[in-house]
Amino acid sequence: MLLLQFSTSHYCRKARLALAYKKIPYRVENLTPGLHILKLKPLTGLTTVPVLLPELGNDPGAIADSSQIFKFLDQHCPNLPLLPQDPELQTQALMLEDWLDESIGTATRFVYYHFRAHEGKSIDPSWSSQAVIQVVRRQYGINVATVELAEGRLAIALEHLKTWQHQAYLVGNQLTVADLTAAALLSPLALIPYYRQSEPWLFAALIRIHQACGEALPPGLS
Numbered sequence: 702m703l704l705l706q707f708s709t710s711h712y713c714r715k716a717r718l719a720l721a722y723k724k725i726p727y728r729v730e731n732l733t734p735g736l737h738i739l740k741l742k743p744l745t746g747l748t749t750v751p752v753l754l755p756e757l758g759n760d761p762g763a764i765a766d767s768s769q770i771f772k773f774l775d776q777h778c779p780n781l782p783l784l785p786q787d788p789e790l791q792t793q794a795l796m797l798e799d800w801l802d803e804s805i806g807t808a809t810r811f812v813y814y815h816f817r818a819h820e821g822k823s824i825d826p827s828w829s830s831q832a833v834i835q836v837v838r839r840q841y842g843i844n845v846a847t848v849e850l851a852e853g854r855l856a857i858a859l860e861h862l863k864t865w866q867h868q869a870y871l872v873g874n875q876l877t878v879a880d881l882t883a884a885a886l887l888s889p890l891a892l893i894p895y896y897r898q899s900e901p902w903l904f905a906a907l908i909r910i911h912q913a914c915g916e917a918l919p920p921g922l923s
């Protein structure tokens with residue numbers, strides 16, 4: 702299998718966590734932001750990574766979107782399922798995944814890129830890195846007002862995800878799409894001192910889940 706990705710994307714980390722958890726061998730191709738559209742649009746009709754090319758003969762040619770990739774991986778490799786058997790728990794896990802994908806992954810992006818352009822500029826002050834950060838900020842409309850809203854959404858999310866403090870998994874008694882999605886999409890916060898200091902339980906959970914999958918830890922935790 703081939704994973705088309707941006708090496709730093711937290712949605713691509715989500716796909717890698719699932720591939721690693723299921724011990725599926727795969728290669729990665731790192732795309733260049735901007736030029737990625739030329740490759741992705743004809744393949745999937747979308748412009749986002751991750752995209753998985755299963756390269757398995759009669760399987761779909763290209764799978765776009767991390768949730769669709771999870772669905773495909775569970776069908777292709779039912780061992781170590783990413784969803785609970787129980788239909789009620791299954792719905793819970795899928796709802797959590799969707800909320801994390803659509804709301805929290807975006808909020809993390811806003812807070813992270815704002816941080817990297819200001820207090821976190823010293824992580825990589827190079828012209829090229831700051832240029833990419835500025836392009837991302839313009840692309841998504843990241844500014845003081847939108848970051849403030851994102852911080853509010855993250856505060857609610859962290860309150861909800863505190864269940865991780867008392868139980869190993871967010872849903873039921875097995876690792877699910879909810880744990881993998883939260884671990885990936887919140888991973889950029891590991892570089893932000895405010896979150897490291899105020900939510901140590903979160904980073905303990907992120908490390909635990911990355912280790913359970915056998916995936917390299919994100920920057921800030923490695």
Ligand SMILES: N[C@@H](CCC(=O)N[C@@H](CS)C(=O)NCC(=O)O)C(=O)O
Nearest residue numbers: 710711712748749750751766767768
């Ligand atoms: N819902 C999508 C979101 C993926 C996403 O937002 N990917 C970003 C990188 S983190 C991207 O490819 N952005 C480039 C673009 O929108 O052109 C998923 O889960 O795969």
